[in-house]
Amino acid sequence: MTSLKDRLQRGKDARQQCPRSSQAGPGDIDRDPLPLIEASSKGRVKSLVQLRYGRMLVSPFTFYRGSALLQAHDLAGTQNMGLSLPICGDCHLMNFGGFATPERNLLFSVNDFDEAHPGPWEWDLKRLVASFLIAARDLRHGKGVEESVCLDVVRSYQKTMARCAEEGALDVWYDAITYQDLLEQAEAKSTFEHVEKAIDKAQRRTHAQLLPKITERDRQGRLLIRDDLPEIFHLHKNTSLLDASDDWMKLNNWHPLYNTFMKDYRMTLQADRREVLSRFKVQDMAFKVVGVGSVGTRCLVALLTDDQQKPLFLQFKEARRSVLAAYVGSKSKVRHQGRRVVEGQRLMQSASDLFLGWTTGPTGRHFYVRQLRDMKVSAELENFDATTFNAYARICGRALARTHAKASGLAGPISGYIGKSDALSEALLKYAQAYADHNERDFERFQKACRQGRLQARSEADFAADHLP
Structure with missing residues (x-):
C-alpha cells in the first residue's frame, strides 16, 4: 500500500521526463488534413457524408467538433507524463451535459463515449481546453474570455484532481455532480437562470x-x-x-x-x-x-x-x-x-x-x-454571457477530473504531476491558442476542398428540397 505522499511523488517525478511547460506544443501538425478527413468518412453512408461535411462547414467550431481524428493524429506528437487510463477520446465542450440516472436524478458529466479508449489523460484535457478557446472565438467573446475560460478549465481540473487524490476509492466512485449542486454554486444570476432552464428542459425531455x-x-x-x-x-x-x-x-x-x-x-x-x-x-x-x-x-x-x-x-x-x-x-x-x-x-x-x-x-x-433523449440536455452556448461561459468551463473541468479519477484510480500521480502552481494551466493555454490557429488553417483548406469539388458538402435544406412534393 503506497501513501498519498508516494503517489504524489510519482507524479512529480514524471516532470523530469515530461516538463509541464512541454505540454504547450501543438503536436504533429505538419500534415494535410484532407486525407485524414476522407479516411474518417470511409464506411459511412455515402449520401450522409455530404451532410457531415455540410455541418462541418458552418464554422471552425463545428469543423473542430467533426474532426476528432485530426486532433488524435496531432496529439500523438505531444508530450505526456506516461500514464495510460480510460479516457473519453472526444472531449470537446459539447460532449458534456445533463442526463438521467436510473433513479431519475439529473446529473452532469461527460456524456459521449464513442471514442472511449485507453490513452493519456492529457489528450482529453487538451481537446477540452482547445474547444473552449475555439468556441469563445466563434461566439466573439474576446481575448480576455478566451484566456480565462482555458485557465478556468485547467484550474478546476487541477483542484478537483487534488481533492480526489485525498479521497477514498468509494468516495471517488460514488461522487456525482447534480444540478442542485450547480444551482447552489451559481455565483451570478445569469448562471443560476441557465441552470434552472436546463433543469426545466430536462424534465420535459421524456x-x-x-x-x-x-x-x-x-x-x-x-x-x-x-x-x-x-x-x-x-x-x-x-x-x-x-x-x-x-x-x-x-x-x-x-x-x-x-x-x-x-x-x-x-x-x-x-x-x-x-x-x-x-x-x-x-x-x-x-x-x-x-x-x-x-x-x-x-x-x-x-x-x-x-x-x-x-x-x-x-x-x-x-x-x-x-x-x-x-x-x-x-x-x-x-x-x-x-x-x-x-x-x-x-x-x-x-x-x-x-x-x-x-x-x-x-x-x-x-x-x-x-x-433516446431521456432527460438529456446540452449547453446552449449561444445564450451564455461571459460569466456563465466561465462557470461552464469550471464545471467541465471538474467533471472531467472526476471522470478520470473514477476510471483510473490514479488521481494521486496525476495531481502530483500538475502540482499547485499554474505551470500546466499556462502551458495548456498556449497549446489551445496554437491549436485554435491551426484548426482555422485546417478549416480554410477544408472550405477550399469543398468549393473545388474534391469534397461534396450539402446542407439540411439541400436534402429537404430534394424530397419536396
Whole structure:
C-alpha cells in the first residue's frame, strides 16, 4: 500500500521526463488534413457524408467538433507524463451535459463515449481546453474570455484532481455532480437562470413528451415514426437516403434488422432490466442522423410501447474503431466496439442509462444501445454571457477530473504531476491558442476542398428540397 505522499511523488517525478511547460506544443501538425478527413468518412453512408461535411462547414467550431481524428493524429506528437487510463477520446465542450440516472436524478458529466479508449489523460484535457478557446472565438467573446475560460478549465481540473487524490476509492466512485449542486454554486444570476432552464428542459425531455413530436398514426391507426429528412427516414421507403446497393436495402423491411439487434442486446442487460424491456413491443424503426462527427455512421431509433401505450425510444448507434486506436501505444482489451463504448461509459460516468448495452447487426457491424433523449440536455452556448461561459468551463473541468479519477484510480500521480502552481494551466493555454490557429488553417483548406469539388458538402435544406412534393 503506497501513501498519498508516494503517489504524489510519482507524479512529480514524471516532470523530469515530461516538463509541464512541454505540454504547450501543438503536436504533429505538419500534415494535410484532407486525407485524414476522407479516411474518417470511409464506411459511412455515402449520401450522409455530404451532410457531415455540410455541418462541418458552418464554422471552425463545428469543423473542430467533426474532426476528432485530426486532433488524435496531432496529439500523438505531444508530450505526456506516461500514464495510460480510460479516457473519453472526444472531449470537446459539447460532449458534456445533463442526463438521467436510473433513479431519475439529473446529473452532469461527460456524456459521449464513442471514442472511449485507453490513452493519456492529457489528450482529453487538451481537446477540452482547445474547444473552449475555439468556441469563445466563434461566439466573439474576446481575448480576455478566451484566456480565462482555458485557465478556468485547467484550474478546476487541477483542484478537483487534488481533492480526489485525498479521497477514498468509494468516495471517488460514488461522487456525482447534480444540478442542485450547480444551482447552489451559481455565483451570478445569469448562471443560476441557465441552470434552472436546463433543469426545466430536462424534465420535459421524456419519451412521453417526444412521442407526439416525431410520431404519427397511419390510416390503420398504427403508431409510426414520422419521416423528417434528412434527420429521420425509414430504410425501405422512397425517402430513404441509403444507397440502393447498401446491404441493409437487401432486407425486405426493418423487422429482420431489429430482431437481430435484440437477440444479442438483451443479454448485455441486467436481469431486472431485461424484465422491464420485455413489457414493451416494437412498433416502428427508422434511421436517425445525429451530431456532427457521427453523421454518416448508422444510427436507428426504435419505437416501443407497453400495454398502456406508453412509449420507449431505443437508439441503436454504430460503434466504429476509436479514433485514438491508431495513435496510442495501449490497446483496448475489448474487441467488440459497442462493448468498448458501453464499458467506457459505465466506468467513467457516475451512473449510466438504464438500457445501456451493445449488439451486432446482421452484417457484422457493431452497435451500442441506449434510450433516446431521456432527460438529456446540452449547453446552449449561444445564450451564455461571459460569466456563465466561465462557470461552464469550471464545471467541465471538474467533471472531467472526476471522470478520470473514477476510471483510473490514479488521481494521486496525476495531481502530483500538475502540482499547485499554474505551470500546466499556462502551458495548456498556449497549446489551445496554437491549436485554435491551426484548426482555422485546417478549416480554410477544408472550405477550399469543398468549393473545388474534391469534397461534396450539402446542407439540411439541400436534402429537404430534394424530397419536396
